[in-house]
Amino acid sequence: MRHTLSVLLQNKPGVLSRVTGLFSGRGFNIESLTVAPTIEKEVSCLTLVTSGDESIIEQITKQLHKLIDVIKVTDMSEHEYVDREMALIRVKAEASTRAEVLRVIDIFRGKVVDVSPKSYVVEVTGSQTKIKAIIDILRPIGIQEIVRTGAVAMTRAVK
Amino acid sequence: MYGFSQCAHKPLKKFVPGIEIMQITGCQALMKCLKEQNVDCIFGYPGGAIIDIYDELLRTPEITHVLVRHEQAAVHAADAYARVKGDVGVALATSGPGATNTVTGIASAYLDSIPIVVFTGQVPTSLIGNDAFQEVDIVGITRPCTKHNYLVKDVKDLVPTIREAFHIARTGRPGPVLIDLPKDVMASKLTFPEPEPVQMRTYRPTCEPHPGQIDKACKEIMKASRPVLYVGGGIIASKASGELTELARKLNIPVTMTLMGLGGFPGSDSLSMGMLGMHGTYSANMAVAHCDMLIAVGSRFDDRVTGKIAAFAPHAKIIHIDIDPSSISKNVKVHVPIVADCKKALADMNRWFDSSPDVNLKAVHAKHDPWLAQIKEWKTAHPLSYVEETDIIKPQFVVQKLHELTGGDAIICTEVGQNQMWAAQFYQFDKPNQWMTSGGLGVMGYGFPASIGAQMAAPDKVVIDIAGDGSIQMNIQELATARQYKCPVKIAILNNHYLGMVRQWQELFYDKQYSGTILDVAPDFVLLAQAYGAVGLRATKPSEVEPVIKEALATKNTVIMDFLISREEGVYPMVPAGKATTEMLLV
Ligand SMILES: Cc1ncc(C[n+]2csc(CCOP(=O)(O)OP(=O)(O)O)c2C)c(N)n1
Ligand SMILES: [Mg+2]
Numbered sequence: 001m002r003h004t005l006s007v008l009l010q011n012k013p014g015v016l017s018r019v020t021g022l023f024s025g026r027g028f029n030i031e032s033l034t035v036a037p038t039i040e041k042e043v044s045c046l047t048l049v050t051s052g053d054e055s056i057i058e059q060i061t062k063q064l065h066k067l068i069d070v071i072k073v074t075d076m077s078e079h080e081y082v083d084r085e086m087a088l089i090r091v092k093a094e095a096s097t098r099a100e101v102l103r104v105i106d107i108f109r110g111k112v113v114d115v116s117p118k119s120y121v122v123e124v125t126g127s128q129t130k131i132k133a134i135i136d137i138l139r140p141i142g143i144q145e146i147v148r149t150g151a152v153a154m155t156r157a158v159k
Numbered sequence: 160m161y162g163f164s165q166c167a168h169k170p171l172k173k174f175v176p177g178i179e180i181m182q183i184t185g186c187q188a189l190m191k192c193l194k195e196q197n198v199d200c201i202f203g204y205p206g207g208a209i210i211d212i213y214d215e216l217l218r219t220p221e222i223t224h225v226l227v228r229h230e231q232a233a234v235h236a237a238d239a240y241a242r243v244k245g246d247v248g249v250a251l252a253t254s255g256p257g258a259t260n261t262v263t264g265i266a267s268a269y270l271d272s273i274p275i276v277v278f279t280g281q282v283p284t285s286l287i288g289n290d291a292f293q294e295v296d297i298v299g300i301t302r303p304c305t306k307h308n309y310l311v312k313d314v315k316d317l318v319p320t321i322r323e324a325f326h327i328a329r330t331g332r333p334g335p336v337l338i339d340l341p342k343d344v345m346a347s348k349l350t351f352p353e354p355e356p357v358q359m360r361t362y363r364p365t366c367e368p369h370p371g372q373i374d375k376a377c378k379e380i381m382k383a384s385r386p387v388l389y390v391g392g393g394i395i396a397s398k399a400s401g402e403l404t405e406l407a408r409k410l411n412i413p414v415t416m417t418l419m420g421l422g423g424f425p426g427s428d429s430l431s432m433g434m435l436g437m438h439g440t441y442s443a444n445m446a447v448a449h450c451d452m453l454i455a456v457g458s459r460f461d462d463r464v465t466g467k468i469a470a471f472a473p474h475a476k477i478i479h480i481d482i483d484p485s486s487i488s489k490n491v492k493v494h495v496p497i498v499a500d501c502k503k504a505l506a507d508m509n510r511w512f513d514s515s516p517d518v519n520l521k522a523v524h525a526k527h528d529p530w531l532a533q534i535k536e537w538k539t540a541h542p543l544s545y546v547e548e549t550d551i552i553k554p555q556f557v558v559q560k561l562h563e564l565t566g567g568d569a570i571i572c573t574e575v576g577q578n579q580m581w582a583a584q585f586y587q588f589d590k591p592n593q594w595m596t597s598g599g600l601g602v603m604g605y606g607f608p609a610s611i612g613a614q615m616a617a618p619d620k621v622v623i624d625i626a627g628d629g630s631i632q633m634n635i636q637e638l639a640t641a642r643q644y645k646c647p648v649k650i651a652i653l654n655n656h657y658l659g660m661v662r663q664w665q666e667l668f669y670d671k672q673y674s675g676t677i678l679d680v681a682p683d684f685v686l687l688a689q690a691y692g693a694v695g696l697r698a699t700k701p702s703e704v705e706p707v708i709k710e711a712l713a714t715k716n717t718v719i720m721d722f723l724i725s726r727e728e729g730v731y732p733m734v735p736a737g738k739a740t741t742e743m744l745l746v
Contacts, residue, residue: 010360014302021302021303025303055492058488068362069361
């Protein structure tokens with residue numbers, strides 16, 4: 001099963017390689033990973049999407065906790081949360097297909113961020129399913145290039 | 160770039176009324192830190208990147224520096240020093256090749272959870288990343304085999320880093336910490352900060368057991384009729400032998416130990432079943448296979464212990480006490496996990512059984528008696544044994560004689576292979592910290608440098624390295640170190656002219672094809688000892704074993720005893736890798 005882990009870490013040199021080294025060394029898989037500073041200067045937040053059965057996720061969480069620079073590990077799957085990914089998609093947009101491309105982008109609330117005579121660069125954000133959906137729809141029209149971020153996630157406020 | 164040139168603009172001394180605050184160099188601060196941590200002996204080897212540290216060592220008479228002959232040996236020696244002292248061991252190596260030579264020692268200490276701090280020299284900060292002469296990214300290299308590691312880039316971080324490193328090494332699940340020290344940082348000046356307790360935001364190991372879990376565990380134990388205590392190195396690390404022995408005797412529960420746990424419970428106690436696992440005793444493996452309650456304390460369900468995991472303790476409820484949460488339920492699903500220092504958890508359990516009104520200890524003893532009778536039957540049916548011979552020396556006999564002639568009181572270090580297993584099986588350990596072996600990594604070449612470290616920590620003890628003819632050659636150069644520091648360690652080579660343990664596997668599973676395991680070309684170990692100014696003795700038949708050991712023990716010098724043993728002797732019982740532990744090959 002897929003799990004999104006949110007890991008708060010001390011922002012120190014080498015800390016990212018401690019995390020990735022742990023995953024490669026122990027044979028855990030990483031589907032995606034993003035990391036950036038938080039409002040606290042010394043703390044970074046790493047969002048990591050991985051998969052495995054319950055016992056593997058338990059080991060991953062425990063091993064992450066064991067790293068000296070890790071402050072907190074949250075398995076988002078145990079909470080209500082929102083997650084978002086972003087993709088930049090270069091899609092063929094010639095005279096005959098432009099209108100259709102724009103319609104698709106509109107449905108997915110994407111944005112055209114670069115235009116050339118033969119293509120658009122489209123920006124979309126959303127859940128993984130939404131990104132997958134727009135890619136599936138644009139593919140027959142002609143996708144030339146895709147760049148995607150990993151997921152970022154945040155727990156919902158308790159109501 | 161250099162700290163002291165910056166300092167030229169600042170006053171070198173700050174005047175506080177009555178106190179003079181001196182600026183000192185990084186090297187001087189390192190010495191002060193070591194003394195602050197009660198380090199009185201370090202093991203090292205110099206080089207360009209740490210020449211300043213060596214210079215400072217000359218002015219630090221409180222710290223004995225042991226000049227090893229290979230950096231790997233420095234780390235193994237520090238590892239054994241730590242085990243004997245029950246505190247942190249320290250090793251020192253230069254940048255580049257000095258640093259890479261430490262890696263095996265560090266990895267061994269990591270897998271055995273031994274607290275050491277390794278200092279490595281590094282090229283000046285301005286050159287880091289330039290492929291400078293003798294530059295290597297040792298922090299990157301050792302990241303997966305240290306508990307934590309550091310590169311100190313600014314001299315103001317030096318002292319807090321060292322204090323943190325010792326704190327991390329010795330607390331929680333102990334382990335090795337490496338600190339990489341660039342040459343310019345160590346030459347820079349700083350004001351030595353007052354000692355203060357280490358406070359870390361992200362590192363606070365759980366030591367106190369959860370009372371609810373203790374309660375649950377004790378109630379489960381009360382329900383059991385066939386309990387087994389399965390204890391590992393955590394007993395030694397947390398100095399919990401007393402609490403363990405109290406619990407076992409209070410409740411009449413048999414005890415089995417892992418390779419790392421030997422000595423944690425007296426081997427001579429009738430409740431001891433000795434070691435379990437691949438070369439464990441018949442009774443220990445049978446007991447685990449048939450128990451209804453397995454109390455794992457400071458042990459980690461290693462594959463050499465469990466064999467085929469599905470067949471390991473299949474009828475048992477499992478209680479697991481360990482300070483490392485990631486050890487719990489890693490390999491085997493556990494019913495009652497207790498994350499805590501073993502000593503504290505066992506003490507709490509003892510208190511629970513003493514104070515609980517529903518516990519009738521007499522009745523508990525009586526309930527376990529049939530189980531102990533069954534274990535006794537297993538013990539008598541298949542005790543540890545070997546076929547005695549009159550004309551050829553049996554390795555097990557040598558180990559038994561070593562036990563007898565040292566009164567069971569020696570510190571025993573081992574190399575790796577058959578020699579290690581015979582030592583584990585036939586030298587009965589009654590006390591903790593008298594058994595040093597590279598358990599997790601299984602490093603050939605560990606035992607001899609370890610024996611030097613052990614002897615430095617316990618000058619009055621008899622220290623013996625039980626060795627194989629292959630392993631001893633992996634750090635034989637340390638004969639010079641032993642001689643230089645007057646370490647009268649005794650090396651007992653169980654010489655089979657084979658890489659015996661591998662040969663045994665080839666005999667059993669590879670149709671006796673002895674590929675790469677025949678050591679026919681070997682030095683004359685007696686002459687080799689003499690070449691270093693040590694003493695060499697040889698025994699070729701059983702009647703010579705006792706005189707040779709006696710002579711060695713009476714010698715104040717370092718001694719090599721070369722025992723020519725029956726070449727194709729095997730280690731038994733043996734559970735073939737991946738088989739159930741009940742599928743033992745017996746003598
Ligand atoms: C550094 C290292 N290399 C290889 C091995 C694999 N290995 C395990 S036991 C063994 C044979 C050891 O031979 P020896 O020291 O003569 O001991 P014996 O088994 O004969 O008692 C080998 C090669 C190891 N454990 N460590
Ligand atoms: Mg051999």
